[in-house]
Amino acid sequence: xxxxxxxxxxxxxxxxxxxxxxxxxxxxxxxxxxxxxxxxxxxxxxxxxxxxxxxxxxxxxxxxxxxxxxxxxxxxxxxxxxxxxxxxxxxxxxxxxxxxxxxxxxxxxxxxxxxxxxxxxxxxxxxxxxxxxxxxxxxxxxxxxxxxxxxxxxxxxxxxxxxxxxxxxxxxxxxxxxxxxxxxxxxxxxxxxxxxxxxxxxxxxxxxxxxxxxxxxxxxxxxxxxxxxxxxxxxxxxxxxxxxxxxxxxxxxxxxxxxxxxxxxxxxxxxxxxxxxxxxxxxxxxxxxxxxxxxxxxxxxxxxxxxxxxxxxxxxxxxxxxxxxxxxxxxxxxxxxxxxxxxxxxxxxxxxxxxxxxxxxxxxxxxxxxxxxxxxxxxxxxxxxxxxxxxxxxxxxxxxxxxxxxxxxxxxxxxxxxxxxxxxxxxxxxxxxxxxxxxxxxxxxxxxxxxxxxxxxxxxxxxxxxxxxxxxxxxxxxxxxxxxxxxxxxxxxxxxxxxxxxxxxxxxxxxxxxxxxxxxxxxxxxxxxxxxxxxxxxxxxxxxxxxxxxxxxxxxxxxxxxxxxxxxxxxxxx
Numbered sequence: 001x002x003x004x005x006x007x008x009x010x011x012x013x014x015x016x017x018x019x020x021x022x023x024x025x026x027x028x029x030x031x032x033x034x035x036x037x038x039x040x041x042x043x044x045x046x047x048x049x050x051x052x053x054x055x056x057x058x059x060x061x062x063x064x065x066x067x068x069x070x071x072x073x074x075x076x077x078x079x080x081x082x083x084x085x086x087x088x089x090x091x092x093x094x095x096x097x098x099x100x101x102x103x104x105x106x107x108x109x110x111x112x113x114x115x116x117x118x119x120x121x122x123x124x125x126x127x128x129x130x131x132x133x134x135x136x137x138x139x140x141x142x143x144x145x146x147x148x149x150x151x152x153x154x155x156x157x158x159x160x161x162x163x164x165x166x167x168x169x170x171x172x173x174x175x176x177x178x179x180x181x182x183x184x185x186x187x188x189x190x191x192x193x194x195x196x197x198x199x200x201x202x203x204x205x206x207x208x209x210x211x212x213x214x215x216x217x218x219x220x221x222x223x224x225x226x227x228x229x230x231x232x233x234x235x236x237x238x239x240x241x242x243x244x245x246x247x248x249x250x251x252x253x254x255x256x257x258x259x260x261x262x263x264x265x266x267x268x269x270x271x272x273x274x275x276x277x278x279x280x281x282x283x284x285x286x287x288x289x290x291x292x293x294x295x296x297x298x299x300x301x302x303x304x305x306x307x308x309x310x311x312x313x314x315x316x317x318x319x320x321x322x323x324x325x326x327x328x329x330x331x332x333x334x335x336x337x338x339x340x341x342x343x344x345x346x347x348x349x350x351x352x353x354x355x356x357x358x359x360x361x362x363x364x365x366x367x368x369x370x371x372x373x374x375x376x377x378x379x380x381x382x383x384x385x386x387x388x389x390x391x392x393x394x395x396x397x398x399x400x401x402x403x404x405x406x407x408x409x410x411x412x413x414x415x416x417x418x419x420x421x422x423x424x425x426x427x428x429x430x431x432x433x434x435x436x437x438x439x440x441x442x443x444x445x446x447x448x449x450x451x452x453x454x455x456x457x458x459x460x461x462x463x464x465x466x467x468x469x470x471x472x473x474x475x476x477x478x479x480x481x482x483x484x485x486x487x488x489x490x491x492x493x494x495x496x497x498x499x500x501x502x503x504x505x506x507x508x509x510x511x512x513x514x515x516x517x518x519x520x521x522x523x524x525x526x527x528x529x530x531x532x533x534x535x536x537x538x539x540x541x542x543x544x545x546x547x548x549x550x551x552x553x554x555x556x557x558x559x560x561x562x563x564x565x566x567x568x569x570x571x572x573x574x
Contacts, residue, residue, distance in 0.1 A: 001045075001218065001229045002158035003190050004104075005052040007095060008077035009085035013108035015042065016141035017077060018053050021151055022046040043188070043230060045218050046151070049158055050230040051075070052190065070173050070190040070280050072161050072228065073102035075154070076131065078122050080107050080115040080138065088122075090322060094278075096129040096267060097313035097325025104157050105136035106150055111143050164227035169254040170194035170202065171305060172231070173280030174247050177240045183214065185240045187249070188232045189281065194251065195226045196233065203252040204243065205305050211236040246282040248305055256369045257303035258331040262349060265294050265314075268324035272316060275323055279304065279312030288314065289336075291346035296326070297333065306331050307371025308355075329353055331370045356385040361425050380428045392422060396433050444484055451475030452485050459501040464508065464530035464538070466498045495537035508538055509547040509558055518555035 006014040018024070024044035042053035052071055074095050078088055095103070105122055107115040115138035126132050135153055139146035176188040196202075200212045214234035215222045225231045233249065265271065277286045282304055289297040298314075310328040315321070329349055336342050355372045356362060361382045376383040384392075399421050403413040415430040424430065444452065454475055455467055467475075472482070482499055485491045491499040511527055512519065519527075525535040539556060542548040548556045 001048050001050055002073070002161055003050045003052065003071050003228050003230055004073045004075050004154065004157070005071040006077055007074045007091040009079070009082070009087040009091075012077050012079040012082065012085070012088075013141050014075075014077045015053055017075075017106060017108055017139065017147075017150075018042070018044050018051050020141040020144060020147045021154075022051065045230070047155075048218075049154055050218065052230070070192045072100070072192070073157060074100050074104075074131070076103055076105045076122075076134070077108055078105065078118055079109045079112075080118050081109050081113040083118045084122060084125060090320065092126065092129060092131065093322040094313060094315075095131060097322050099130050099266070099311050099325060101130050102157060102161055103131045103134040104150075104153055105134055107136065107138045108141060110138035110145060111140040161228070165193050166195050166226040168193035168227070169251040170196060170249065171251075171255065171280070172196070172202075172233070172249040173282065174243060174249065175245055175281040177243050177245065179240045180234075183234050185235045185238045185243070186232050187235065187243055188230070189249075191225060191227045191229045191231050193227045195224060196231065196249075197224045198222075201252055202249040203255075205248060205250065205255070205257050205303070209252065210238050210243075210249070246280075246284075248280065248282075250305055253365070254369055255305035255307070256331070256366060257305050258370075259300045259303040260333055261298050261300070261306060261328050262291075262330040262333040262345070263296055263298055263326035263328055264349065265296055266325035266327065268294065269321070270316075271296070271314065271323050275314045275316055277312055277314055279306070279310060286314070289342070291342045291349065295329075295346045295349045297336065297342070297345070298326075307369070308373070309371050328371075330355065334358075354385070356383060356388075358385075360384065360388060360423075361429065379432045380426075382426070382429060392424075392433060395422060400434075444481075444488060447476050448481045448484065451477045451481070452490060455499075456490070456501065462529060463501060463504060464528040464534060466494065466500055466530070466534045469497055472497075472499075494534060494541060498534060498537060500534070500538075504538070505541060505545060505547060509542060512542075512548065512556075513558045515558075517557040518551055518553075519557070520555055524556070 006018065008014050022044040023046070044051050044053065076088075076092065076095075078084065105119070105126070107119045107122070119136050119138065123136060126134065135157070137146060137149055137153060139150050141147070170191070171194070172187075172189040172191050174187045174189050178186055180186055196212060196215060198212055198215055202210050202212060204210065212233055213236040215225050216232040216234075217225050217229050235243070271288055271290060273288055275286055275288055277284045277298065277300060284304060285301045287299045289299075291297060306328055308328055308331060311325065312328070313325045314323040316323045330353060332355075334345070336345060354375070355367070355370075356376045361379075361384050364378060364381050364383050367383050377386050377389050379389070396418065399418060400413050403417070407413075415427055418424075418433075419427055419430055422433075424433075451472075455472075455477070458465070458467060472478070477485070479497075482491065482493070486493050486499070489502055492502055492504050493499050494504070508528060512524055515523055515527055521532070521535055521539060524539060525532055528535060528538075530538075539548065543550050543556070547558065549559050550556050
């Protein structure tokens with residue numbers, strides 16, 4: 001489906017034109033039909049094109065902005081007998097501020113006056129806006145003249161619209177909320193990205209969860225609706241007063257509300273301190289602090305689920321004008337507390353923004369929820385600035401070396417101790433940081449070295465016969481000493497108190513690959529010339545590391561050898 005919003009001055013024939021195109025009545029309220037003007041948003045469709053019919057009267061501009069906010073294209077309507085009017089200017093200013101580039105100009109009431117002069121004037125006025133160069137044609141909604149040609153032009157326009165991301169996180173801005181007897185609460189909106197299914201759990205911005213009971217699009221019940229689409233969502237267990245225009249249905253956990261943003265202003269005029277922010281169907285009073293001529297810090301009275309890259313506009317309701325459009329650059333801006341901080345922030349915003357700079361570790365889910373572009377290094381579930389990661393690596397090396405110098409027989413520095421000393425936000429970051437340090441050979445106390453060499457000589461003769469506990473004890477190799485040898489890469493721990501030489505897993509896999517497949521534990525034990533005390537945990541390690549596979553009957557087969565060489569091939573059907 002393709003969604004197009006109407007735009008234009010009151011009584012220039014927007015609703016009449018939509019009726020002529022679709023055969024449907026876009027004005028929903030009896031008051032609208034009685035007075036002959038659109039007060040609230042109307043909806044109609046033909047084929048796979050849906051229209052959001054917006055009001056043209058200046059008193060209903062907020063309603064108009066709620067309709068065009070999420071829509072990618074506009075049908076600008078200007079009457080041939082009146083031409084460019086005040087609300088034409090404000091609607092075009094809104095479309096320009098929102099960066100709407102796809103559109104079509106319909107010069108209506110062509111049966112009443114020559115459309116050529118108005119057509120030329122409007123195209124000239126559009127030359128400096130995002131709608132510059134859009135196609136145009138005359139039409140009469142009353143006589144039907146030009147309507148087929150307009151429909152063809154709209155079809156061509158729809159084919160040029162960007163392809164939406166149907167796998168994106170859902171953010172459905174609500175533009176209507178009402179109750180249907182027997183069904184309950186229904187909300188409508190323009191789904192600009194993502195997919196909604198019956199049964200989905202969605203979330204409100206305040207975190208409350210709602211379930212999709214039913215879906216409808218273009219008057220038809222659906223199990224699934226994908227962007228771009230006009231959609232009606234029947235919500236289970238929610239009263240209509242609990243969700244209003246300007247709120248949004250969201251993919252749970254994928255969005256973060258923010259009450260402060262840094263933006264780049266587009267086509268700024270006179271920007272006062274107190275304005276109204278419009279984005280999606282939301283309209284929120286805000287306080288604007290200019291950082292320079294084109295950047296501003298905006299404080300919202302009501303937090304909204306926003307992301308970097310969102311587009312909106314600022315309106316001055318007192319002066320009935322669009323003050324500026326804006327692009328959201330940052331939804332987690334740093335505080336401006338020091339003298340000169342605003343000017344410094346403006347300089348930062350003039351460059352490609354490094355969202356991670358100075359922030360240490362940021363949860364990757366939060367970065368995605370804020371719309372940050374892919375940047376930095378991914379470590380487990382965290383993002384970190386590359387320079388900070390390199391610095392942490394250097395600090396970790398020094399910290400671990402100092403600690404081990406104080407504890408020469410310790411197995412390793414406790415992870416929690418390292419986390420605290422480096423001020424890491426989570427223990428899960430410690431293993432990744434330790435991996436960066438490598439395993440440089442380290443000197444062991446002389447007494448440990450002497451016993452270790454005796455063990456190494458024995459293992460050279462019988463690689464899979466682990467020394468017994470009493471042998472190790474006689475050599476002065478207790479748990480701490482063995483752990484130090486394992487850390488130094490001299491031994492490999494197979495189980496508690498069971499150690500073999502380095503590289504034992506690959507060596508065992510090579511031996512076992514020579515057995516008829518599949519083989520039992522006893523057959524493996526005999527091939528390796530070892531005891532069950534060693535064979536069982538060694539085979540479990542080979543399973544875990546992908547060198548062998550345990551079958552349902554407890555036998556095993558070799559599936560991977562060092563260097564990427566395959567082992568035995570599984571039998572068909574296993």
